[in-house]
Amino acid sequence: MSQIKVGIINVTGYAGVELARLLSKHPKVKLGSITGRSAAGQKLIDIFPHLCDIDMTITAELDKVDFAFSAMPHKASAEVIIPLVKRGIKIVDISADFRLKDAGKYPQWYDFVHPAPELLKQAVYGLPELHRTEIAKASLVASTGCYPTGALLALAPVIKEDLIEPDIIIDSKSGVSGAGRTLSLSTHYAEAVDNVRAYSVRGHRHLPEIVQELEALNTRLAPSVTFVPHLVPMSRGILSSCYAKLKAGKAGKGEDEVIELYRAYYKGDPFIRVVDKPPETKQTWGSNLCLIYPVVDVRTNRLMVISCLDNLVKGAAGQAVQNMNIMLGFPETDGLEALPLYP
Amino acid sequence: MSQIKVGIINVTGYAGVELARLLSKHPKVKLGSITGRSAAGQKLIDIFPHLCDIDMTITAELDKVDFAFSAMPHKASAEVIIPLVKRGIKIVDISADFRLKDAGKYPQWYDFVHPAPELLKQAVYGLPELHRTEIAKASLVASTGCYPTGALLALAPVIKEDLIEPDIIIDSKSGVSGAGRTLSLSTHYAEAVDNVRAYSVRGHRHLPEIVQELEALNTRLAPSVTFVPHLVPMSRGILSSCYAKLKAGKAGKGEDEVIELYRAYYKGDPFIRVVDKPPETKQTWGSNLCLIYPVVDVRTNRLMVISCLDNLVKGAAGQAVQNMNIMLGFPETDGLEALPLYP
Amino acid sequence: MSQIKVGIINVTGYAGVELARLLSKHPKVKLGSITGRSAAGQKLIDIFPHLCDIDMTITAELDKVDFAFSAMPHKASAEVIIPLVKRGIKIVDISADFRLKDAGKYPQWYDFVHPAPELLKQAVYGLPELHRTEIAKASLVASTGCYPTGALLALAPVIKEDLIEPDIIIDSKSGVSGAGRTLSLSTHYAEAVDNVRAYSVRGHRHLPEIVQELEALNTRLAPSVTFVPHLVPMSRGILSSCYAKLKAGKAGKGEDEVIELYRAYYKGDPFIRVVDKPPETKQTWGSNLCLIYPVVDVRTNRLMVISCLDNLVKGAAGQAVQNMNIMLGFPETDGLEALPLYP
Amino acid sequence: MSQIKVGIINVTGYAGVELARLLSKHPKVKLGSITGRSAAGQKLIDIFPHLCDIDMTITAELDKVDFAFSAMPHKASAEVIIPLVKRGIKIVDISADFRLKDAGKYPQWYDFVHPAPELLKQAVYGLPELHRTEIAKASLVASTGCYPTGALLALAPVIKEDLIEPDIIIDSKSGVSGAGRTLSLSTHYAEAVDNVRAYSVRGHRHLPEIVQELEALNTRLAPSVTFVPHLVPMSRGILSSCYAKLKAGKAGKGEDEVIELYRAYYKGDPFIRVVDKPPETKQTWGSNLCLIYPVVDVRTNRLMVISCLDNLVKGAAGQAVQNMNIMLGFPETDGLEALPLYP
Numbered sequence A, B, C, D: 001m002s003q004i005k006v007g008i009i010n011v012t013g014y015a016g017v018e019l020a021r022l023l024s025k026h027p028k029v030k031l032g033s034i035t036g037r038s039a040a041g042q043k044l045i046d047i048f049p050h051l052c053d054i055d056m057t058i059t060a061e062l063d064k065v066d067f068a069f070s071a072m073p074h075k076a077s078a079e080v081i082i083p084l085v086k087r088g089i090k091i092v093d094i095s096a097d098f099r100l101k102d103a104g105k106y107p108q109w110y111d112f113v114h115p116a117p118e119l120l121k122q123a124v125y126g127l128p129e130l131h132r133t134e135i136a137k138a139s140l141v142a143s144t145g146c147y148p149t150g151a152l153l154a155l156a157p158v159i160k161e162d163l164i165e166p167d168i169i170i171d172s173k174s175g176v177s178g179a180g181r182t183l184s185l186s187t188h189y190a191e192a193v194d195n196v197r198a199y200s201v202r203g204h205r206h207l208p209e210i211v212q213e214l215e216a217l218n219t220r221l222a223p224s225v226t227f228v229p230h231l232v233p234m235s236r237g238i239l240s241s242c243y244a245k246l247k248a249g250k251a252g253k254g255e256d257e258v259i260e261l262y263r264a265y266y267k268g269d270p271f272i273r274v275v276d277k278p279p280e281t282k283q284t285w286g287s288n289l290c291l292i293y294p295v296v297d298v299r300t301n302r303l304m305v306i307s308c309l310d311n312l313v314k315g316a317a318g319q320a321v322q323n324m325n326i327m328l329g330f331p332e333t334d335g336l337e338a339l340p341l342y343p
Helices: A016-024 A076-086 A105-109 A117-122 A128-137 A146-160 A208-216 A255-265 A313-327 B012-023 B076-086 B105-110 B117-121 B126-137 B148-161 B207-217 B255-265 B313-327 C014-024 C077-088 C105-110 C117-122 C128-137 C148-161 C209-218 C256-266 C313-327 D014-024 D078-086 D105-110 D115-124 D128-137 D146-160 D209-217 D257-265 D315-328
Strands: A003-010 A029-034 A067-070 A092-094 A124-126 A140-142 A167-174 A222-230 A237-245 A273-275 A290-298 A302-309 B005-011 B029-036 B067-070 B091-094 B125-127 B142-144 B167-174 B224-231 B239-244 B272-274 B290-297 B302-309 C004-009 C030-035 C068-069 C091-092 C124-126 C140-143 C165-176 C224-231 C238-245 C271-275 C291-296 C304-308 D004-009 D031-032 D065-069 D090-093 D125-126 D140-143 D167-174 D224-229 D240-246 D272-274 D291-299 D302-308
Touching: A003 A016, A067 A076, A067 A313, A067 B076, A076 A092, A076 C224, A092 A313, A092 D209, A105 A140, A105 A208, A117 B105, A124 C124, A128 A313, A128 C148, A140 A313, A146 A167, A146 A222, A146 A237, A146 A255, A146 A290, A146 A302, A146 C209, A167 B167, A167 B239, A208 A222, A208 B142, A208 C030, A222 B239, A222 B302, A222 C004, A237 B167, A237 B224, A255 A273, A255 A290, A290 B005, A290 D105, A290 D240, A302 A313, A302 B224, A313 C238, B005 B012, B012 B125, B012 B313, B067 B076, B067 B313, B105 B207, B125 B126, B125 B207, B125 C030, B126 B148, B126 B313, B142 B313, B148 B167, B148 B207, B148 B224, B148 B239, B148 B290, B148 B302, B148 C148, B207 D031, B239 C128, B255 B272, B255 B290, B290 C304, B302 B313, C004 C014, C014 C030, C014 C068, C014 C313, C030 D167, C091 C313, C091 D302, C105 C209, C124 C128, C128 C148, C128 C224, C128 C313, C140 C313, C148 C224, C148 C238, C148 C256, C148 C291, C148 C304, C148 C313, C148 D014, C165 D167, C165 D240, C209 C224, C224 C313, C224 D240, C224 D302, C238 D167, C238 D224, C256 C271, C271 D115, C304 C313, C304 D031, C304 D224, D004 D014, D014 D065, D014 D315, D065 D078, D078 D090, D090 D315, D125 D128, D125 D209, D125 D315, D128 D146, D128 D315, D140 D315, D146 D167, D146 D209, D146 D224, D146 D257, D146 D291, D146 D302, D146 D315, D209 D224, D257 D272, D257 D291
Parallel strands: A003 A029, A003 A067, A067 A092, A092 A140, A124 A140, A167 A222, A273 A290, B005 B029, B005 B067, B067 B091, B091 B142, B125 B142, B167 B224, B272 B290, C004 C030, C004 C068, C068 C091, C091 C140, C124 C140, C165 C224, C271 C291, D004 D031, D004 D065, D065 D090, D090 D140, D125 D140, D167 D224, D272 D291
Antiparallel strands: A167 A237, A237 A302, A290 A302, B167 B239, B239 B302, B290 B302, C165 C238, C238 C304, C291 C304, D167 D240, D240 D302, D291 D302
């Protein structure tokens, strides 16, 4: 069988290297090109010795491929993607550059003027559980960010069914790899270990895509979202605790019915598990799973939904592969069957 | 100068051993008796080699002392404290046994009928920043729990000033030592490391004391509190992220005014720092500090207040010593001057 | 194709659950029976939610299977294995019960009299890189322990070639999962984190099998081995630093020749990587790899060989599967192709 | 009482900031000047919020002080110290710039030609337990490095008494703060966590001072030292495992006698504890203690000595303060009485 040749733009960040790990074992594609900026000319294994099976050299430019992933930082990603889109190559972008439908949000949240606003309409927001049908037809998919994946999957069923009030709080806890491979004092080991802190409290860049998608799920809601990310001392994992009041008119909705709603909503989604005990990030380590736990605080009539996932897999590279599988008509779980590593 | 002789009941848990560390260096008291149950007869240093300066043997019963700390678990603590109170010995209880004013809450939250409801009135809730005057006159102080300390200090100023709506969410992240020294699977290293999870989502035992004190601060408020604790992989530290809407009528209150309010409220409190950047648990490691960071989310008119502290110091043993200092008329910071260890 | 039905005795420890993870995705076998003692009657997923694809109930006794793994503790393992061996079922034992050829060592090192000394001759020591041919013919394989795997693979080439003096020091650093899932104070999170310590300094149980195999590799050597294991704060991984003087007569052997020797020795071994930079345990996380780094300290003419592996995979469950593959004539890498997770 | 005014040159590294923490609470000195390079002009608390009691501004140049500490990197430290020495200011240097007696070693190990070889003779090697008398008279003390402190204290008694053979192996495990506050990939959180690795295997810069001091202790020995440092995932702490054969002629020396020798050797040293169980780095966290555990492997007649300490206290800032106390005639424990924090 002739395999499809795929490429990774910017393989040297954590999303890129995780893509390489997953794609090298994918049954239907062949990893054919990997690029890096400062690392061009080096062997992949010299930078990432754990990828000992992949005998490839990093290049400055992408070779001819059938399908491309961009793991470039925002702004740079758009620049490299636009010519590829024009040449008709199907692409999954892991950056944020095509996630927001409103081009006007880019200067505000990402400090650049979007170079191709017309592509924002064409691009599909890459959260398979919400947009599978459009992803299947898309040639440019903007794979969802790590925090939005957990937050949206936690909230989608009750937003869609109009069960909660618009005041929504999303308190997220992320492992340190989410901050990437670029060095910084806050990700310096001695500063990050034994430590918890909130950051971007005045507005994290993932907020606008969360709001965009919640509004799309329920145009009547007008959600008022406070999203606060926290850094916790572990390598991988995001746990998001979401809080909202259940609507008074929906008082018949007890916890059992809420859980049933979630089970029904995610029926057929191979990577979603609606669980009945508080989930733990480690139960997803290295896998493409997202665990979701809805619970009703009967004292306050407040719904809490806790979700967790591996930020580098379902929050980045795994989701990108899942999007590719859908775009290319492969079984959605191809290359993503690994169970979590525990402990 | 004749020093006051103090004793620690149940020195072998993490609060007890931290008390021993602090009291052994206290300038005005002498650690004169330490008890343990299964460890009776052993030298303290054989169980805790780090306390290499303290040459004491653990006994089954408390010797004659002038002042006692109980670090027993709940229920057992009340049993050992009641006869001491009757003998006129001043006591700080680290357990929850005298924190709740309503005896009826003990069966509901702690699974036992309180053996001395009449003492609940006499006991003073041991959060110095809220009850310093009563603590100074008390003979039995129920030192505040680790989570309530962070939550109450974060919320007290705006509750007192009636600035927020009653819907309050407290999302707390605790290090593992908060679960104590008793073995359990959830605190087994390989299960707790690289992991974050919520627990006691249907109601943690610290909720009723949080509600009791918030109600006492503002009798008009009728707070509707959701409190969700999370376990994060570090030894020490609690960070609490608190969320509530600012009252509409108080619209003039911008963030600067809120910060000023906090600074004024905690003026003269030696262990409280109102900070202007998101605080980190590690900035309190080993100290009796509590850092408080109020911030207004202008998009949603929501107040967020983030507090952090060392759960074994300001959340347990340090606060107990602070209470003792107040009860005995010592400077409040005696024995508690250590700066945090960083990194 | 009719798959071979395999069973795991004592699935509830860390080796057992890792076996379940690996075997459930193995292309040529079907996991057909899992046993546990206190957990009998429970669903596997209720104890290990991460194994969400495996819908099996734990039983007290092993069902009829074609092939069995024992992950029982020592002594108990022998008791359960002996009747299975007599019934002709092929077995890989992860415990130490059939590793030592000299039955007299069991009372000394493991505190029990071996119940079937005659089986010790029949059993094959399960380190495939040293005993592949015998393993292929064996019906009972005693899979090598976690520490001996790293130490033996690091030393085998130079021992075999008689290049080093008999004074050998093995200083090993293990992650905490190596101590198993049974609760203990030394594996309690708050005690194990931020901490390094040596243990079993007067003789660890893995010493006799290390010596047995070194002696078998070179009957003239009479090695004098000091082996000191250390506990380090991470979940998985063992790094062993081995030290020995190069024999004077072999002075021509520079580092390049030593490296060549290692490369030649492990040529064709799919899980061994002889590397040219100090390896890191994390470069093996979740994989069956063993990385080996030989280096000569030219100041002292001392050879250092550093090896690392994942103690739960190449040090336990992965190696057991590798042994099974060899015993059943499957490709040695079946079910073990996963690349390490990094970071 | 008029306090002595002390200064810290380069307060912004981990040794510098730990010095600030210790000196700010020292009973007999006053921290009067702190310098930094890129941080000049900033408040100390803005860079290190945990030092909330110290209201000082970082300056580019040292103010007039009575006593100075240099926490500059090597080479830069000598440059700043030389003029101060000439002005008669007493100094403790935490860098390596005055530790080696042989100026010829600097180009080889530190890549610079020493600018003041004549001062190397005048400088005293700052390990108080070995050189207390000379330190008391010195005006320039080169405080011992973190690894050499643990290694030398572990080996000094048996070297001095000529009990061991010259083949010595020192296998050290260090927390990540030992690598300093300068950013690097190997100290990036996601790369350092869950990971153990050796580094500088071809010769670490701390080797020559270890050899120099071992030779000084016993001029007949001609030690052949292999020293291999390892990085382990914790913030603070160094554990060194030292191995050497006991001399045959000293066969009467059993373990009890060795322990007695250690106890006698360190009698009167306030920070040394000779312990009878394997020590743990965490038992020294935040304190100036060094724990030493000698044990004889009776199978091989090999002596193992395991030492541990907090690399930022006894391995850096605490030892520097201890040296200052001796130089100024203060009690040696002044400002260093804190017990370790555990857990």
